[in-house]
Amino acid sequence: MTKNKMDAREIALKVLNEVEGKGAYANIALAQELNRRALQEKITNQDRRFITELVYGTVKTGATLDWMLSCFLSRPLAKVAPIIKNILRLGMYQLFYLEKVPASAACNQAVELARKYGHAGTIKFVNGVLRNAARCPEKIIFPEKDKYPVKYLALKYYHPEWLIERWVNRLGIKVCEDLCQANNTTPVLSVRTNTLKIEREALLTRLTAEGVRCQASKWTPEGILLHEHPSLITLNSLQEGLFQVQDESSMLVAHILGPQPGDFIIDACGAPGGKTTHIAALMKNTGKVLSTDIYEHKLALTRENAERLSLSNIETKVLDAVNLGSMYPLKADKVLVDAPCSGLGVLRRKPDSRWRKTKDILQDLPKLQAAILASAAQCVRPDGVLVYSTCTTEPEENQNIVNSFLQENPAFSLEPAGQYLPMDKKTADNMLQLWPHIDNVDGFFIARMRRRN
Numbered sequence: 022m023t024k025n026k027m028d029a030r031e032i033a034l035k036v037l038n039e040v041e042g043k044g045a046y047a048n049i050a051l052a053q054e055l056n057r058r059a060l061q062e063k064i065t066n067q068d069r070r071f072i073t074e075l076v077y078g079t080v081k082t083g084a085t086l087d088w089m090l091s092c093f094l095s096r097p098l099a100k101v102a103p104i105i106k107n108i109l110r111l112g113m114y115q116l117f118y119l120e121k122v123p124a125s126a127a128c129n130q131a132v133e134l135a136r137k138y139g140h141a142g143t144i145k146f147v148n149g150v151l152r153n154a155a156r157c158p159e160k161i162i163f164p165e166k167d168k169y170p171v172k173y174l175a176l177k178y179y180h181p182e183w184l185i186e187r188w189v190n191r192l193g194i195k196v197c198e199d200l201c202q203a204n205n206t207t208p209v210l211s212v213r214t215n216t217l218k219i220e221r222e223a224l225l226t227r228l229t230a231e232g233v234r235c236q237a238s239k240w241t242p243e244g245i246l247l248h249e250h251p252s253l254i255t256l257n258s259l260q261e262g263l264f265q266v267q268d269e270s271s272m273l274v275a276h277i278l279g280p281q282p283g284d285f286i287i288d289a290c291g292a293p294g295g296k297t298t299h300i301a302a303l304m305k306n307t308g309k310v311l312s313t314d315i316y317e318h319k320l321a322l323t324r325e326n327a328e329r330l331s332l333s334n335i336e337t338k339v340l341d342a343v344n345l346g347s348m349y350p351l352k353a354d355k356v357l358v359d360a361p362c363s364g365l366g367v368l369r370r371k372p373d374s375r376w377r378k379t380k381d382i383l384q385d386l387p388k389l390q391a392a393i394l395a396s397a398a399q400c401v402r403p404d405g406v407l408v409y410s411t412c413t414t415e416p417e418e419n420q421n422i423v424n425s426f427l428q429e430n431p432a433f434s435l436e437p438a439g440q441y442l443p444m445d446k447k448t449a450d451n452m453l454q455l456w457p458h459i460d461n462v463d464g465f466f467i468a469r470m471r472r473r474n
């Protein structure tokens with residue numbers, strides 16, 4: 022990075038301030054900042070990776086960093102000015118979680134930021150706290166694992182205590198620990214080949230020529246894992262609609278739904294269109310996918326994606342899916358309910374999401390999920406298929422919703438979702454629950470049902 026360009030740590034600090042000050046989503050604020058810079062100035066892949074690591078890492082380890090900082094402070098962290106707090110967090114993250122950064126560099130750069138954004142007192146303060154932490158890490162003492170497993174796991178793996186308590190009770194300490202570890206890994210970005218335009222092998226060759234280090238996914242026939250890549254918006258293959266960014270486990274949903282050319286399919290919670298466009302492509306751009314969502318601005322993204330991918334068999338409609346049933350009774354060959362959910366299966370994707378959720382979501386969301394499923398199901402024609410999916414691991418949002426629905430709607434029966442998996446991953450599972458620590462994909466739930474003829 023040249024001298025007149027903002028230093029990587031300063032860019033990271035800017036994004037952190039947006040997350041903390043304006044409540045911005047870390048992944049969105051970071052992508053906007055990096056995309057802007059990728060277009061305006063030459064930002065190297067190495068810089069991009071370092072900035073991403075700093076932002077994601079600092080946000081993700083947030084509560085643990087604050088707790089560690091408090092071991093070196095004589096006043097509450099809450100009393101420290103937000104920008105200085107973020108400079109300290111960035112420094113602590115580098116000191117304790119980034120082995121490749123020398124402690125001196127972490128401290129010096131933090132002091133430089135304090136010089137630019139603070140005053141003489143804050144420079145001294147930041148310098149004192151971070152050098153003390155670097156010199157005396159033994160002052161940080163975690164709660165004992167045996168006596169306080171929830172507190173220990175929450176701090177060690179930087180997850181909220183309410184969630185750890187839930188998982189320890191349901192899964193046990195060992196499994197909870199494995200799951201937390203998986204949630205803390207950085208997932209590989211995956212994309213789905215637009216098979217209307219290009220075969221996966223040819224896209225792999227094309228991406229490699231564009232400087233992407235990539236590999237075919239084992240889970241789906243269209244999936245590609247991008248291990249290293251330049252900013253995606255700079256790739257012509259993206260502009261030409263040769264692929265869609267989509268998580269591997271999310272790509273399984275359309276396969277389990279099993280769209281056929283000429284079908285009429287309703288995607289009840291369709292925006293921003295990851296699954297809608299996949300379904301439309303599997304239908305070979307024939308028939309119709311009606312992609313509905315409660316938000317017009319999200320449906321606009323569905324339309325943008327459809328246009329870029331050259332799909333003309335998608336129609337979008339703003340509506341509340343709890344009203345779907347009376348609008349299209351028995352009309353659809355297949356219906357997908359990719360329900361709004363807690364997103365607890367995709368914590369590794371969004372660094373701040375674990376801190377944004379409270380246990381209340383598991384009280385509120387199931388009511389909406391059940392109402393959407395019950396209404397959308399009314400659209401399924403006799404012998405038609407209904408798929409319910411979420412990106413969460415919690416039974417209240419998954420198995421319990423489907424079991425209650427089946428009890429109340431004897432016209433529907435469960436089909437073994439595992440049997441509809443593409444490639445060689447078929448399982449005997451009736452309802453499919455994927456886990457980050459077991460399957461190395463996002464935590465995802467898929468159930469397939471059929472209406473009696």
Ligand SMILES: C[S@@+](CC[C@H](N)C(=O)[O-])C[C@H]1O[C@@H](n2cnc3c(N)ncnc32)[C@H](O)[C@@H]1O
Pocket residue numbers: 271289290291292293294295296297313314315316319340341342343359360361362393
């Ligand atoms: C899990 S996301 C869908 C992701 C989408 N299927 C995809 O693959 O890109 C859930 C969606 O449900 C929408 N939603 C929330 N409440 C809804 C409602 N009552 N009716 C319809 N859509 C709703 C949200 O706006 C959100 O876009």
